[in-house]
Amino acid sequence: MNRKIYISLAILCVLVLSLQAACFARTPDKLPNVKILATGGTIAGSGATNTTTVGYTAAVTPVDALINNVPELKKIANVSGEQISQIASENMTNEVWLKLAKQVNTLLSQDDVDGIVITHGTDTLEETAYFLNLVVKSEKPVVVVGSMRPPTAMSADGMLNLYRATILAGSREAAGKGVLVMLNDTIHAGRDVTKTITDRVDTFRAPEIGPLGFFTGDKPVFYRAPLRKHTVFTEFDISQLTDLPRVDIVYHYANNTGDVIKALTQAGVKGIVHAGTGNGSIGKVEYPAVEAAQEKGVVIVRSARVGNGIVARNGEANDDKYNFVAGDNLNPQKARILLMLALTKTSNPEDIQRMFWEY
Ligand code: SIN
Secondary structure (H helix, E strand, C coil), X not given: CHHHHHHHHXXXXXXXXXXXXXXXXXXXXXCCEXXXXXXXXXHHCECCCCCCCCCCECCCCCHHHHHHCCCCHHHHCEEEEEEEEEECHHHCCHHHHHHHHHHHHHHHCCCCCXXXXXXXXXXXXXXXXXXXXXXXXXXXXXXXXXXXXXXXXXXXXXXXXXXXXXXXXCCCCCCCCCCEEEECCEEEECCCCEECCCCCCCCEECCCCCCCEEEECCEEEEXXXXXXXXXXXXXXXXXXXXXXXXXXXXXXXXXXXXXHHHHHHHHCCCEEEEEEXXXXXXXXHHHHHHXXXXXXXXEEEEXXXXXXXXXXXXXXXXXXXXXXXXXXXXXXHHHHHHHHHHHCCCCCHHHHHHHHHHC
């Protein structure tokens, strides 16, 4: 009798365990649906030999080949690809950004899309990530990924980066954290990250602020979340836009003349991000050109060429008197993106200053 009970219990246990295993196994139906939108870059590049890590051609491998190069993707997500552009990212344009952002918003509004991975060249990856961070209207994960070595190189980093970016885009942990950047096992906020080294795989950093998290094996581990407004919490709507207001960056240095500001004003820019010395200083010689630009309605944001730290309002310049906008801790290329989007709403420097404190 006891033996019978024992056998029945054993059978019951096996049944329960099998049922549990079946429930938690990742069947293709249960896998997250992740769209991979490809824009080009080194991650889609090709070199002459397997030691070619400089002087290769970026942006030649189509998205389907990128996906097929990593068969493991199919075990972690239902992936499908779309080619948005095929460019080296130094050639990124407003047109591609708007096309990409609109497609991201369309896809994320669908119930059958859980997350998006964007493959991108590393040169302007941080700009695209910040742009999307401000205009994507969804809390679902969006992960921008690239690589420093082409797929043809020894120790190419793109395949693992793509694999992990796909895990991240299909994860619950990544939701609601704004647009993320994933390279070299490290997860960064799109707002904070920047490329810091010309040629090494550990190039992406968020100076002073640090990453949001890391990968340990196949698991993303977060330690913090961004506090600045992003995605569904922003006031920017690109759905009807076909272009963005023109904003350029002026770099300040010893013996400057102000001629670049004059030329840009003549060219009809709507905004100038001034990458000033130190805490965003504008040289005396530049002031006449700056004021002439403002008379034409050009909005001036004081940023810093230093790359770290906050540009203090009314610090190195009298922002109240001159109607400047202090650029907070955004680097000049990110300040340019926020200024372009701000100018789609207003050209009032006070309102734009509020946006720089919020985003
Ligand atoms: C690019 O930005 O397209 C080229 C460089 C890279 O992807 O690392």
